[in-house]
Amino acid sequence: MNTALASEALIPALRLDQCRKGAHVRVTGLIAQPLFGTQDERVSLRLKELGFLPGAPLKVIGFGLLGSDPLAVQVNGTKFALRRAEAAKICVELVVVSTAL
């Protein structure tokens, strides 16, 4: 499927890995991640299957110790741990921000 849905051309898209703890965001699209090499498509598919689809509301729950990696997000009431590499595939827009960003 078409993975580069994000409207990269218009505004520099915010990615999930750039969000703060406690941020409420909405998915706008998935982009490619060269780190995953040939299986990038597969990772995109799995992310979508887990509910990381345009329009899905996310909440950033927390970060790991070193380099704030991995991060935990809540999507549709389910919590997932993602690495920054995966999170960088997910373009988002802010909905409500609990603290200053």
Added chain:
Amino acid sequence: MSTPIRFALIGNPNCGKTSLFNRLTGARAKVANYPGVTVERRSGMVTGLTKPAELLDLPGTYSLFVTSPDEQVARDVILGKLAGERRPDLLIAVIDACNLRLGLRLVMELKSLNRPMILALNQMDEAKRRGISINTAALSQAIGIPIIETVAVNSQGVAELRTTLDGYAQQSATPAGEQTLTLSDRQESVEALYAEIESIISQHVIQPAHLPRWQDRLDSLVMHPLLGLVVLFSILLVIFQAVFAWASPVVDLIDAAFSGLGSVIGAILPDGILKDFLVDGLIAGVGGVLVFLPQIIILFFFILVLEDTGYLTRAAFLLDRPMRGLGLSGRSFIPLLSSFACAVPGIMATRTIADPRERFITIMVAPLMTCSARLPVYALIIAAFIPEQTVWGFFNLQGLTLFALYFAGVASAALIAWIMRRRTSGREEFPLLLELPTYRWPMAYHLLMGLRERAWIFIRRVGTIILALSIVLWFLATFPGAPADATLPAIDYSFAGQLGHFMQPLFAPLGFNWQMCIALIPAMGAREVAVSALATVYAVGEESIDVALGSALAASWSLPVAYAYLAWFVYAPQCISTIAVVKRETNSAKATTFFTIYLFALAYFAAWATYQIASAIVS
């Protein structure tokens, strides 16, 4: 003539498939609150039906487009692709009612296979508690599949499910050899599927926007980058303290009981071969191992509690980054943790790891996690050589030593994983994508069943393999008797004595005496037997019928030797079943050979270095 009809449970990880399976078949398969508990297909007969029917429990999967070996098993069974396996006649899709979207998505995918299917909407109790209300009849209508609401943990709805299954059981099974299903390429996009699900859910389900507050609060503590680690290490330390400090009164009691039994029998029976056999062979050998039951129970109590609460995936989350530096990841955490119980299920659990390289490394280092079978060996030697003291206020010195031994295993695993990772570079990354299940209060029923199961396994091992090996060893240590002009103790002339003396030169650089060498051999069968072997060898060798093995060891081993023996057990004697499971899971003779040799070499080296260094320090 008729093969029984075959049902299969399929659903997302952690939705309650195995709980239902246990309810329907009366089995006691492992249930725990983290995704990826079941990694194999398991079969049982459904009880209480008018016709026989087989039920399969499968690993959980999010999708038929699989990414890891356990998901692959689930898919292959559903599609009938497993060699020599008939595909199921009816699919029982299980959905966690608190996680409807994910579950329904898989169901939609399964629907496209056009197989008979019913849906078990599980965890209804939890859904109600959270204020999720589902119009089940309408939902069933909308997706065109019969739905039965269930609560697998208290069998609510299970009777109804059974009745429904009974209806299907009247039909005849699909004949074997029918062609397998092929999964067509994705026809519908995920987006379209989710749009459909979204519209169904908005019509028939009312969901509150938030998870329970306390869950989020707890998460912000245990997943906090710093406090979370403090919590993790505190939990580990408490476990080690408990295994030693809480168990010791009971251990002493059992020990006293066996010594008492030994002396009673010794007093009643006339001197002779029967008395020797009962006292030195049976009571010393079996009793020597059985005294460690309380420690094993305490260890498993903690493991079971952690598994049932949902904490384990949080620990995996915290440790993902540090473990990644070693070529592992948060996904290898649970397999490695399971290896503390036993390396065999730990190695099986690596099927949840998508990255083949990481899976290989995890398998290779899993046996370095101290399994519960090594606990008796450690405990025996620690109790004999380490004084029972309190240090820094409240730590028990013996407990700390045990912690150090476990730590040595973990640190070595880290080092070896790191070395193995260095040999491969520039490869693709694999995602983590780990679901963090909701916390649950550990269920007393699960705990009791789990503990009973573990106690049983241990007692059964003692009653079978350990008993048998003890008897064999007693014979080897007793016959042939000493010649008339013997100058050495009788046991030196026995088969065991001869074998021990034969092996001893090889282990002399490690400081092992011949009794220790003998114990290494049966320890390959089950590590605990090292203890009973030592007990038998020393009991036969001693003139008195006192079976206090600890004091016998303390009298005949020097401290460096005791340390070296411990070091040997940190690394080596992977039992035969571990080697067998490595062979099966890697499916490679080369990898298995490498695995066996490297661990033996490591054990030899570690024991040698320990002995040399400790001797230098002591003298």
